[in-house]
Amino acid sequence: MAITREEVLHVARLARLALSDADADRLREQLGDLLEYMKQLDGLDTSGVVPTSHAVEMGTPFREDTVLPFGDPEAILSNAPDREDGFFRVPRIIED
Amino acid sequence: MADVPVHEWTLLEAARKVREKEISSRDLTGALLARIERLNPGINAYITVLPERAMAQAAELDEAQARGELRGPLHGVPMGLKDIFCTRGVRTTCGSRILADFLPPYDACVTEKVLRAGAVLLGKQNMDEFAMGSSTETSCFGATRNPWDVTRIPGGSSGGTAAAVSAAMAFAGVGTDTGGSIRQPASLCGVVGMKPTYGRVSRYGMVAFASSLDQAGPITRTVPDAARMLSVIAGHDRRDSTCADVPTPDYLAAVDRPVKGLRIGLPKEYFESGGLSPAVKAAVSKALSALIDQGATAVEVSLPHTTFALSAYYLIAPAEASSNLARYDGVRYGHRAKGASGLIEMMSRTRAEGFGPEVKRRIMIGTYALSAGYYDAFYGKAQKVRTLIRDDFTSAFGKADVLLTPTAPTPAFRLGEKTDDPLTMYLSDIFTIPCNLAGIPGISVPCGLSPEGLPIGAQLLSNHFREETLFAAAGAVERAVPLPRVSPIEG
Numbered sequence: 345m346a347i348t349r350e351e352v353l354h355v356a357r358l359a360r361l362a363l364s365d366a367d368a369d370r371l372r373e374q375l376g377d378l379l380e381y382m383k384q385l386d387g388l389d390t391s392g393v394v395p396t397s398h399a400v401e402m403g404t405p406f407r408e409d410t411v412l413p414f415g416d417p418e419a420i421l422s423n424a425p426d427r428e429d430g431f432f433r434v435p436r437i438i439e440d
Numbered sequence: 441m442a443d444v445p446v447h448e449w450t451l452l453e454a455a456r457k458v459r460e461k462e463i464s465s466r467d468l469t470g471a472l473l474a475r476i477e478r479l480n481p482g483i484n485a486y487i488t489v490l491p492e493r494a495m496a497q498a499a500e501l502d503e504a505q506a507r508g509e510l511r512g513p514l515h516g517v518p519m520g521l522k523d524i525f526c527t528r529g530v531r532t533t534c535g536s537r538i539l540a541d542f543l544p545p546y547d548a549c550v551t552e553k554v555l556r557a558g559a560v561l562l563g564k565q566n567m568d569e570f571a572m573g574s575s576t577e578t579s580c581f582g583a584t585r586n587p588w589d590v591t592r593i594p595g596g597s598s599g600g601t602a603a604a605v606s607a608a609m610a611f612a613g614v615g616t617d618t619g620g621s622i623r624q625p626a627s628l629c630g631v632v633g634m635k636p637t638y639g640r641v642s643r644y645g646m647v648a649f650a651s652s653l654d655q656a657g658p659i660t661r662t663v664p665d666a667a668r669m670l671s672v673i674a675g676h677d678r679r680d681s682t683c684a685d686v687p688t689p690d691y692l693a694a695v696d697r698p699v700k701g702l703r704i705g706l707p708k709e710y711f712e713s714g715g716l717s718p719a720v721k722a723a724v725s726k727a728l729s730a731l732i733d734q735g736a737t738a739v740e741v742s743l744p745h746t747t748f749a750l751s752a753y754y755l756i757a758p759a760e761a762s763s764n765l766a767r768y769d770g771v772r773y774g775h776r777a778k779g780a781s782g783l784i785e786m787m788s789r790t791r792a793e794g795f796g797p798e799v800k801r802r803i804m805i806g807t808y809a810l811s812a813g814y815y816d817a818f819y820g821k822a823q824k825v826r827t828l829i830r831d832d833f834t835s836a837f838g839k840a841d842v843l844l845t846p847t848a849p850t851p852a853f854r855l856g857e858k859t860d861d862p863l864t865m866y867l868s869d870i871f872t873i874p875c876n877l878a879g880i881p882g883i884s885v886p887c888g889l890s891p892e893g894l895p896i897g898a899q900l901l902s903n904h905f906r907e908e909t910l911f912a913a914a915g916a917v918e919r920a921v922p923l924p925r926v927s928p929i930e931g
Contacts, residue, residue, distance in 0.1 A: 347808075360766075361792055361803065375804060377863060388825060396824075397652060426776065
């Protein structure tokens with residue numbers, strides 16, 4: 345199944361992945377091959393079949409909405425690539 | 441303590457020796473660390489080894505025992521964890537550059553449970569990046585090698601765990617299995633690997649790949665060891681809303697259950713598969729004979745949608761992965777690209793630098809399958825096929841108590857042999873994937889060696905929450921087909 349270079353770049357934008365030209369060419373070819381293989385599913389009649397999102401059926405478990413303090417915010421913040429006081433610092437969000 | 445023959449002991453034997461004070465946890469841990477120091481450079485089973493922490497833990501456990509305090513069934517026994525389980529204050533990389541310096545502020549449920557049971561943590565084991573791979577070659581820390589033949593891959597994605605257990609660099613390990621990542625490397629390294637029913641073990645603190653398929657389970661050198669480990673890590677956890685609130689049976693007792701009268705189903709589609717090697721077919725026949733000799737009966741069953749499982753899986757798993765991996769954006773933890781002028785550029789470059797080619801490929805497939813205009817044709821279709829695959833198993837379990845199949849179509853292949861062709865690599869999971877789609881448990885147990893002397897595993901599958909039947913059948917195979925428990929490697 346052929347997919348275009350524009351489709352590859354569109355999907356990469358959705359996935360927030362910067363691609364080099366070589367990446368985009370390679371992915372166009374590989375995704376095309378894989379999607380071609382997956383086209384085999386089209387040969388299977390699934391009309392009236394209910395989709396499965398979880399194989400083991402269980403209801404949604406409910407619990408009390410209680411606060412469980414984590415207690416060590418520094419252990420979280422110390423992983424931050426950039427921080428200021430108790431905040432995560434990022435490059436500017438609103439671009440010109 | 442190089443003269444301690446740790447490679448000859450099982451986990452249960454090591455636990456007993458510590459409990460009965462035949463050996464201290466310190467001496468046991470020291471012997472394992474010495475073995476890791478000697479063998480790991482050639483195998484690369486560990487991403488992180490924790491010598492000081494492990495010795496301190498062992499000393500603390502010895503002191504506790506001297507006070508008459510035994511923590512649990514793993515008291516003083518050294519083991520490892522796949523580097524996908526969060527370990528508080530110990531880096532957890534998932535085999536990825538994007539998490540290369542991540543220090544989790546909390547322990548995974550599995551980590552908590554093995555530590556509470558008294559285990560000593562030797563280190564974090566190598567894996568395919570984000571568990572995406574079948575050969576442990578996609579790790580950003582380099583490939584793991586198969587201790588039976590270092591020119592070959594150990595399988596994946598829990599290849600570091602399987603290789604470490606096989607080379608006696610740990611008495612046990614815990615891996616994860618999304619499409620075969622416990623069973624396939626166990627098969628290729630000649631050890632036991634068990635994927636429990638979806639929901640049997642908590643996924644809390646286990647880095648997510650495909651949340652409707654991921655499940656943690658033990659890798660050990662014997663079936664009783666796997667049963668002991670599952671008893672430790674199984675059980676309800678309110679922090680994972682998909683973790684089943686069901687009692688944990690005594691799995692160790694199940695290993696010795698007679699298999700007389702057990703109905704063994706042979707799914708014909710698995711044995712008619714074109715890629716199945718004759719050596720694997722012959723070894724699995726030996727496992728079947730062993731079960732029949734002990735009074736089990738064989739029955740042919742059909743899983744007619746087997747040929748569609750791979751396609752369904754490689755849409756569903758990447759779709760879930762593309763969503764789960766959206767969290768790696770360089771904001772709160774992990775790698776961040778330098779010098780970006782805006783937020784979107786920073787995120788896109790962070791992810792380009794942080795993820796390897798296989799992870800990018802799967803994020804791209806998953807994003808494509810979920811994108812507007814393609815959702816129904818790909819993701820929606822795959823979810824319907826998943827229903828058909830699950831229904832296949834439901835009807836097969838009407839005729840059989842367990843299914844017996846090969847775990848992998850061939851013994852271990854060579855490093856680099858399949859890295860250029862993603863689809864060929866994906867085909868090595870063809871017998872393990874349907875089990876994850878159906879959410880049922882599966883175990884791989886060694887059943888023979890190929891003419892080149894490479895291990896071969898048989899896979900046993902049962903219905904939801906029937907792990908005990910698997911342990912009984914796998915135990916019967918293990919007792920009847922004697923094989924070396926440890927890879928021949930020394931060094």
